[in-house]
Amino acid sequence: xxxxxxxxxxxxxxxxxxxxxxxxxxxxxxxxxxxxxxxxxxxxxxxxxxxxxxxxxxxxxxxxxxxxxxxxxxxxxxxxxxxxxxxxxxxxxxxxxxxxxxxxxxxxxxxxxxxxxxxxxxxxxxxxxxxxxxxxxxxxxxxxxxxxxxxxxxxxxxxxxxxxxxxxxxxxxxxxxxxxxxxxxxxxxxxxxxxxxxxxxxxxxxxxxxxxxxxxxxxxxxxxxxxxxxxxxxxxxxxxxxxxxxxxxxxxxxxxxxxxxxxxxxxxxxxxxxxxxxxxxxxxxxxxxxxxxxxxxxxxxxxxxxxxxxxxxxxxxxxxxxxxxxxxxxxxxxxxxxxxxxxxxxxxxxxxxxxxxxxxxxxxxxxxxxxxxxxxxxxxxxxxxxxxxxxxxxxxxxxxxxxxxxxxxxxxxxxxxxxxxxxxxxxxxxxxxxxxxxxxxxxxxxxxxxxxxxxxxxxxxxxxxxxxxxxxxxxxxxxxxxxxxxxxxxxxxxxxxxxx
Amino acid sequence: xxxxxxxxxxxxxxxxxxxxxxxxxxxxxxxxxxxxxxxxxxxxxxxxxxxxxxxxxxxxxxxxxxxxxxxxxxxxxxxxxxxxxxxxxxxxxxxxxxxxxxxxxxxxxxxxxxxxxxxxxxxxxxxxxxxxxxxxxxxxxxxxxxxxxxxxxxxxxxxxxxxxxxxx
Numbered sequence: 001x002x003x004x005x006x007x008x009x010x011x012x013x014x015x016x017x018x019x020x021x022x023x024x025x026x027x028x029x030x031x032x033x034x035x036x037x038x039x040x041x042x043x044x045x046x047x048x049x050x051x052x053x054x055x056x057x058x059x060x061x062x063x064x065x066x067x068x069x070x071x072x073x074x075x076x077x078x079x080x081x082x083x084x085x086x087x088x089x090x091x092x093x094x095x096x097x098x099x100x101x102x103x104x105x106x107x108x109x110x111x112x113x114x115x116x117x118x119x120x121x122x123x124x125x126x127x128x129x130x131x132x133x134x135x136x137x138x139x140x141x142x143x144x145x146x147x148x149x150x151x152x153x154x155x156x157x158x159x160x161x162x163x164x165x166x167x168x169x170x171x172x173x174x175x176x177x178x179x180x181x182x183x184x185x186x187x188x189x190x191x192x193x194x195x196x197x198x199x200x201x202x203x204x205x206x207x208x209x210x211x212x213x214x215x216x217x218x219x220x221x222x223x224x225x226x227x228x229x230x231x232x233x234x235x236x237x238x239x240x241x242x243x244x245x246x247x248x249x250x251x252x253x254x255x256x257x258x259x260x261x262x263x264x265x266x267x268x269x270x271x272x273x274x275x276x277x278x279x280x281x282x283x284x285x286x287x288x289x290x291x292x293x294x295x296x297x298x299x300x301x302x303x304x305x306x307x308x309x310x311x312x313x314x315x316x317x318x319x320x321x322x323x324x325x326x327x328x329x330x331x332x333x334x335x336x337x338x339x340x341x342x343x344x345x346x347x348x349x350x351x352x353x354x355x356x357x358x359x360x361x362x363x364x365x366x367x368x369x370x371x372x373x374x375x376x377x378x379x380x381x382x383x384x385x386x387x388x389x390x391x392x393x394x395x396x397x398x399x400x401x402x403x404x405x406x407x408x409x410x411x412x413x414x415x416x417x418x419x420x421x422x423x424x425x426x427x428x429x430x431x432x433x434x435x436x437x438x439x440x441x442x443x444x445x446x447x448x449x450x451x452x453x454x455x456x457x458x459x460x461x462x463x464x465x466x467x468x469x470x471x472x473x474x475x476x477x478x479x480x481x482x483x484x485x486x487x488x489x490x491x492x493x494x495x496x497x498x499x500x
Numbered sequence: 501x502x503x504x505x506x507x508x509x510x511x512x513x514x515x516x517x518x519x520x521x522x523x524x525x526x527x528x529x530x531x532x533x534x535x536x537x538x539x540x541x542x543x544x545x546x547x548x549x550x551x552x553x554x555x556x557x558x559x560x561x562x563x564x565x566x567x568x569x570x571x572x573x574x575x576x577x578x579x580x581x582x583x584x585x586x587x588x589x590x591x592x593x594x595x596x597x598x599x600x601x602x603x604x605x606x607x608x609x610x611x612x613x614x615x616x617x618x619x620x621x622x623x624x625x626x627x628x629x630x631x632x633x634x635x636x637x638x639x640x641x642x643x644x645x646x647x648x649x650x651x652x653x654x655x656x657x658x659x660x661x662x663x664x665x666x667x668x
Contacts, residue, residue, distance in 0.1 A: 112592040118628045127592065149597045152576035154544045154557050157594060178593045179548045182627035197623060204552025204648065248558070267562035268509060274559070284650060285552055496550045 019048060019065040026074050028053060028064060033079035038350040040436070041445050041462040042076060042086040044094035044119065049073050050460070052434075052445060059368060061436060063447060068096050071120075075101040082349045082467055093184065095120030106130065108177040108499065119185055137163035137171040145481065149178045156495035160484075167480040172473045180499040187459040192218060192292055192423065195456040199446070200287050202461050203497030208234075208241040209439030210461060210497075211290035213446035216371065217459075218292040221433030221450050224423055228415040230294030231372045236307070236410045237277070237286045237295075238438075239403040243314070244273045245440040246400040249492050253393055254325065256485040257334035265321050269314055276310045279303055294420035304411050311407045318404075322397055335390040339475040339487035343385055349471055352442025352464040354395040355491055359387035365438035377409050387475075389490040425454025439464065441492060463497030509563040513570070514656050539571035540662065543581035543605065547598045547634065548624075549588030552648040553615040557585065559651040572658055578604040583661065587614045589621040589630045590637050602638040610641040610661060614654065619643050 020028075028051060031037040040052035040061055050065045066073050075098035077084035087098035088107035095117035109116070111130030116123045142163050149157035159175040183202060187195050199214035200207045212234050219226060251266025274284040280303035281289050289296050299307075325331060341351070346359035356363060364381040366374040382398035384391040435446045442464025449457045472491050476484055544557055560567040567573065575581050578601040590598055602611070613634035616622040620633040634640050644657035 110593045112595065113628050114592075115628050129596070149594065150545055150578075150601055154546075154554050154574060156546050156549070156551055156554065157597065178597070179546070179588070179591055180593055180629050181548060181589065181591055181624045182629035183624075185629075186624065186627050194623075201550040201552070201623060201647075204550040205555060207550075207552065248555075264563060267559075268564070271559060271562050271564050278650075285555065285648070287552065287647065494551065 019067045022066065022074055025051075025064065025066045029074065029076040029079050029083075032076060032083070035347065039076070039080060039082050039467075040350065040443075041447070041460065041466075042083050042090070043447075043460045043462070044090040044096055045458060046094070046119070049090060049094075049096060050447070051076065052447065052462075057368060061369065061434060061445075063434065071095060072097040072099050074099055077101050077103070082470070085470065086466060093117065093119045105132065108180045110177055118182060119188075132175060134161045134173050134175075135171065139165065139170070141165060142170060158495050162481060162484070164481055167482070169476050169479055169481055169484070172476045172484070174469055174473060176469065176495060177499050179496045181496075183500045184458075184460070187456050190456045190459075192450075192454060192456060195448075195459055196291055197288060199459070199461060200290075202500060203463060203494040204285060204287075205245055205494065206241065206439040206441065206444065206463075206497065207285050207287045208237045208290055209437050209444050210446075211288070212238060213435045213437040213439075213444045213461065214448065214459070215290055215292040216435035216437065217433040217446040217448040218423065218450065219433065220435060221431035221448055222423060222425070224293060224421060226294045226421045227417045227419060228373070229298075229417040230419045230421070232410055232414050233295045233299060233419060234290050235373050235377075236299070236407065236414075237281060237289060239406045239410070240273060240277050240307075241286065242403045242440040243400055243407075244270050244277070245492075246396045246403075247273065247318075249489060250321075250325075250393060250396055250400075252492075253335070253389065253486060253489045254331060256489050257331050259328065259331050262321060262324060262331075265317075269317060269321075272310060272314070276306055280307055291420070293423040294418070296420070298419045299414070304414065307407065308411050311404050311411075315401075315404055318400065325393070325397075332390065334483070334486060335393060335490075336388060338389045338483050339479055339490060341387040341471055341475045343387065345471060345474055346387070349467040351467055351471055353438075353440070353468075354392050354399065354442075355468050355471065356442065357381065357383050358391035358395045360385040363443070365436045365443040369436060371435075371437070373410070376413075377406055379403075379406050389486050392490040423454075425450070425452070430457065441465065441494065442468065461500065463494050463500070465493035465495075465498040468493045469498060510566045510569070511564055513659065514652050540582045540658075541573055541575045541580055542583045542585050542658075543575055543578045543601065544585045544587070545578075545598055545601050547586050547588045547594045547618075547637075548591035548630065549615065549617060553587035553618075556648045556651050556654060557587070557614065560654055565651050565655060567655070567658075570655075570659065570662065572662070578602070579606065581605050581609070583610045583612055583658075584638070585612050585614055586634045586638070586640075587618055588634075589617040589624040589627075590632060590634055592629050592631055595631050595637055598634075598637050611638050612642045612644060612657065612661065613640045614644050614657075615649060616645055616647045619645065622647070 037053045042051045077087045078100040092109035145162040147160040157178040161173045163171040200211040247270040251263035254262035278284045341359045343360035346361045362383045379402045445462040447460045451457045618634045
């Protein structure tokens with residue numbers, strides 16, 4: 001059984017050689033349904049399924065596996081709804097049947113690929129497209145509003161099916177998978193370098209977090225210890241990424257409440273962050289800067305000064321914007337009480353990031369299981385319990401302030417030394433590593449398996465959005481259609497990260 | 501008062517991209533340009549991108565780049581658009597939506613493929629789920645390279661579209 005602990009992330013392959021039996025697998029499902037454990041991920045493999053779970057406090061993550069010689073496994077989603085979409089995806093990609101799964105519809109497979117079960121039997125398909133039945137909503141005077149996959153703004157594609165009674169949303173159903181790029185299959189047999197580039201393109205807004213998750217999982221698999229300086233530079237980039245995304249989204253939420261002023265000012269601050277990132281690390285989004293073994297670029301003292309100045313310039317200007325947000329009644333009118341996520345649901349789905357933390361779920365992967373260098377840095381994890389759009393905005397405001405503080409600390413105490421350590425392939429037949437990294441929208445889970453030649457045999461990357469998208473369906477119920485953009489932006493789930 | 505003491509954020513326009521201009525010279529119909537005038541409505545379509553390109557396209561609207569000063573603006577429907585700005589490797593699941601968006605865009609129209617993935621599928625091109633670059637589905641007039649292209653690179657490409665050889 002592979003285990004990820006707070007102190008050491010090395011997890012030599014054990015899960016693969018010691019799979020569970022079906023009754024024990026089901027016990028995990030019962031523990032999840034009873035709320036004794038939280039589902040971190042559930043994914044397929046050639047001949048088995050894997051599940052990552054964590055206990056109270058998120059101290060360690062366990063990966064358990066179930067061999068499926070007859071291509072079926074007892075559904076976890078049957079008793080624990082957060083697993084339903086994950087299991088639909090397992091069936092689509094691997095052809096392994098979740099027995100008892102309440103939703104029999106495909107999820108990522110729209111019937112448009114030239115093959116069925118692309119990671120399983122790979123049977124040829126006419127690729128003519130499947131009909132998809134949306135869930136019914138019945139009642140007098142209900143009407144449907146179909147939206148997408150091409151949306152009105154500059155956004156990723158996905159389909160939203162609203163059923164409304166007048167202005168009030170009775171049901172929202174999402175249909176996703178439009179940007180499915182088959183990353184799981186591209187990972188198979190890829191070199192570590194190529195796989196790292198793929199990981200950095202799962203969700204472009206979280207490229208640093210994804211690249212870090214992949215790098216840490218590879219380093220765990222191979223027992224590589226990277227330099228202190230590299231760890232600190234990774235954290236520096238991760239916090240810049242968090243700040244840039246929070247700035248963009250705080251502005252965008254306000255823009256959806258017709259308050260373009262905040263959007264314009266936040267956009268200016270965001271641009272300044274990206275420019276400084278480009279100056280310091282050579283790329284505005286810092287793509288391909290985090291690599292297995294360390295980081296691909298060093299920080300000069302001049303650029304460190306530039307980042308220091310950036311943090312000190314943003315702080316007072318952002319404080320001013322926060323005051324505008326706080327004191328504008330027309331904004332508050334739209335965000336307070338809108339799109340409420342009750343804490344029980346956040347808990348059940350293991351909602352990460354600002355969505356979970358605005359609904360009382362105090363989890364941050366930087367604290368638990370925790371990883372370097374955050375154990376050496378002072379920061380707090382803001383938590384609220386209101387669960388509305390306003391609470392999610394406030395969590396982001398507070399997180400941004402904490403990240404500015406982290407940048408000060410990281411720059412003030414940046415260790416000297418090399419920035420990259422050679423990554424040498426394992427002599428063992430297989431090496432497996434796990435990582436959990438806190439991206440701006442929540443925890444990103446990575447489980448990688450390397451072969452003896454140092455290539456990637458399989459790599460799983462789970463976006464936090466898997467557990468956030470279903471919650472968006474829940475929070476919009478009873479709200480008016482016009483408040484959907486606010487709710488949606490306050491979640492800002494990733495399409496690409498989810499569709500993979 | 502601060503506004504009086506400090507210069508505007510908006511920056512000088514970038515130089516026209518020669519490569520982009522050359523590519524355009526072959527493809528863009530001069531008559532269509534004359535009819536449209538120096539103003540373009542752009543509909544962005546994400547056909548499978550990782551969202552990196554979208555972030556940089558968004559940045560074109562911030563005060564530093566201020567896209568609208570060039571007569572370029574983003575519109576909410578392909579029916580209002582002159583230009584489709586398409587990102588991503590085109591996924592099998594987005595092929596139909598892209599085709600329909602293109603069909604819904606009135607003639608004359610241009611397609612600008614944004615990002616390395618939009619050129620030929622990029623790092624994703626060998627996947628069962630990817631059809632290829634944008635050109636595999638709709639005719640492309642201009643490619644803007646980059647992963648993702650910077651807002652400046654995007655601006656250069658779009659300006660080239662406006663001021664293609666021959667002028668209007």
